[in-house]
Amino acid sequence: MSRATQLIKKLDKLLSRQNTFGDTPEAFVNELLGQLDDQIQAVHKKNKPEHWAAIYVERDRASIKQAVLNKVMDRSSR
Numbered sequence: 327m328s329r330a331t332q333l334i335k336k337l338d339k340l341l342s343r344q345n346t347f348g349d350t351p352e353a354f355v356n357e358l359l360g361q362l363d364d365q366i367q368a369v370h371k372k373n374k375p376e377h378w379a380a381i382y383v384e385r386d387r388a389s390i391k392q393a394v395l396n397k398v399m400d401r402s403s404r
Contacts, residue, residue: 330377
């Protein structure tokens with residue numbers, strides 16, 4: 327399993343532990359970064375293009391998911 331995959335899996339695991347993020351989900355970012363520090367350092371240490379490509383794809387996937395869910399929420403308020 328690549329370093330990027332390990333980072334993404336651990337992030338997903340940490341996020342799945344929360345039932346809610348309240349009104350300010352951004353408040354969890356620094357805490358999560360701290361918990362992911364070893365995985366982040368491993369990605370930076372290896373610094374392979376394929377690791378960064380996997381991270382970019384995961385980031386884009388999250389953006390698309392957010393856009394779709396926002397549209398679902400918009401439809402419910404009609």
